[in-house]
Amino acid sequence: MKKYTIEFCDYKYDYIYSKGPSLIIKDYLSEIDKLIMISDSGVPKEILEIYSSFLMGIRETEIVIFPEGEVNKSLLTVANLCEELIEIGADRRTAIVAVGGGLVGNVAGMVAALLYRGIPLIHIPTTLMAASDSVLSLKQAVNLQHGKNLVGTFYKPSLVYVDSLLLVDQDPRSIRNAIFELVKNALAIIPEDIRVLSNLLNSTNRYSSNQLESLIDYCIKAKSKVMKFDAYEQKDGVVLEYGHTIGHAIELAAEGRLMHGESVAFGMLVAARVSYHLGFLKGEDLITHNKMINLIGYDNKDHPTLSEVENSIKYLKNDNKKGYVSSSQNEIGLVLLERLGEVKKKGSSFITNVSLELIVDEMIKIIKQEEVLI
Numbered sequence: 001m002k003k004y005t006i007e008f009c010d011y012k013y014d015y016i017y018s019k020g021p022s023l024i025i026k027d028y029l030s031e032i033d034k035l036i037m038i039s040d041s042g043v044p045k046e047i048l049e050i051y052s053s054f055l056m057g058i059r060e061t062e063i064v065i066f067p068e069g070e071v072n073k074s075l076l077t078v079a080n081l082c083e084e085l086i087e088i089g090a091d092r093r094t095a096i097v098a099v100g101g102g103l104v105g106n107v108a109g110m111v112a113a114l115l116y117r118g119i120p121l122i123h124i125p126t127t128l129m130a131a132s133d134s135v136l137s138l139k140q141a142v143n144l145q146h147g148k149n150l151v152g153t154f155y156k157p158s159l160v161y162v163d164s165l166l167l168v169d170q171d172p173r174s175i176r177n178a179i180f181e182l183v184k185n186a187l188a189i190i191p192e193d194i195r196v197l198s199n200l201l202n203s204t205n206r207y208s209s210n211q212l213e214s215l216i217d218y219c220i221k222a223k224s225k226v227m228k229f230d231a232y233e234q235k236d237g238v239v240l241e242y243g244h245t246i247g248h249a250i251e252l253a254a255e256g257r258l259m260h261g262e263s264v265a266f267g268m269l270v271a272a273r274v275s276y277h278l279g280f281l282k283g284e285d286l287i288t289h290n291k292m293i294n295l296i297g298y299d300n301k302d303h304p305t306l307s308e309v310e311n312s313i314k315y316l317k318n319d320n321k322k323g324y325v326s327s328s329q330n331e332i333g334l335v336l337l338e339r340l341g342e343v344k345k346k347g348s349s350f351i352t353n354v355s356l357e358l359i360v361d362e363m364i365k366i367i368k369q370e371e372v373l374i
């Protein structure tokens, strides 16, 4: 068992990496009489059984399951859950235990933040994406028709408990999905670790529990580096959105065909080419982007289709970073790198306005495989 203390400005919480359920969770329940475990319908039954019976053994526990899928990451789901929680007796001595992927973490996080203006939240992430990325953040949000993560808040969990046994058997695509975020961290925040990571990562996307622990270590290192003084991700922390403006738009346009990490990988490839085109990023850094993303098995079949690119435009225009800098109708604010580990800044802003035309042009060139380099 390994315990980290995650520190984002004044917010502090424990992050435990272990094997199987552990009674250490009880240490975080001194003021709690009741647990409500929230999951979605895609979380494997065996995991639900293991954790529901474990939790029932330590406190009175109710189980609430909502339907899986981004379409259900909505205010309606949050409202329905809040009503249901009150029905089943949630009060201020109740803690929510989010058992699931990043989506469950976000929905349950919203419920925990809003119900009675905030009740305790424990994350038990069941995907590597959740364990290595979404729980290392205070951000909780749900989607609107207009776009992804448009309504949300910041909320600190009381505990993150990662059970590596839930992660090692995950299907390689789901593992790779999370590792794209680690690749983002390497390119944008900790380029000094790219060489070591290149030796650790592989295209089969199968890793032992110890290897996953090392990969999570790098995520904690990178995220802590930028969020230590920017818990609300408005300055240095904005770098975590690298590849995400395009990634989120593509993810929504692909309607579930592409995973979050795959869409972000494409978003990084586009952002790198845009930055290269504008004369910021050097050719060698563009090549490193391609190498790192390809290293974990990204290839042409992971690209969005041309019609998904077309559909993504309306979402690009509604990105949740809109307004960080003023922009015209045909400009989209992107996080760009001027070199690995270095965001292109204008004054104090971490966002660069880029013409929509250039972004779409680069997306199409990638899909048509018109390489600028190599």
Ligand SMILES: NC(=O)c1ccc[n+]([C@@H]2O[C@H](COP(=O)([O-])OP(=O)(O)OC[C@H]3O[C@@H](n4cnc5c(N)ncnc54)[C@H](O)[C@@H]3O)[C@@H](O)[C@H]2O)c1
Pocket: 040, 041, 042, 043, 044, 047, 068, 069, 070, 073, 100, 101, 102, 103, 104, 106, 126, 127, 128, 129, 130, 133, 134, 135, 137, 139, 140, 141, 149, 166, 167, 170, 177, 260
């Ligand atoms: N800072 C943040 O808050 C942050 C960061 C990254 C991602 N996210 C959000 O997280 C979501 C993506 O998270 P995700 O990739 O975990 O997807 P997900 O939570 O949608 O899970 C994908 C599918 O896998 C199922 N699942 C969960 N655990 C499983 C397991 N152990 N084995 C098999 N299937 C399992 C889920 O039920 C779901 O059907 C997105 O909504 C994204 O916006 C948030």
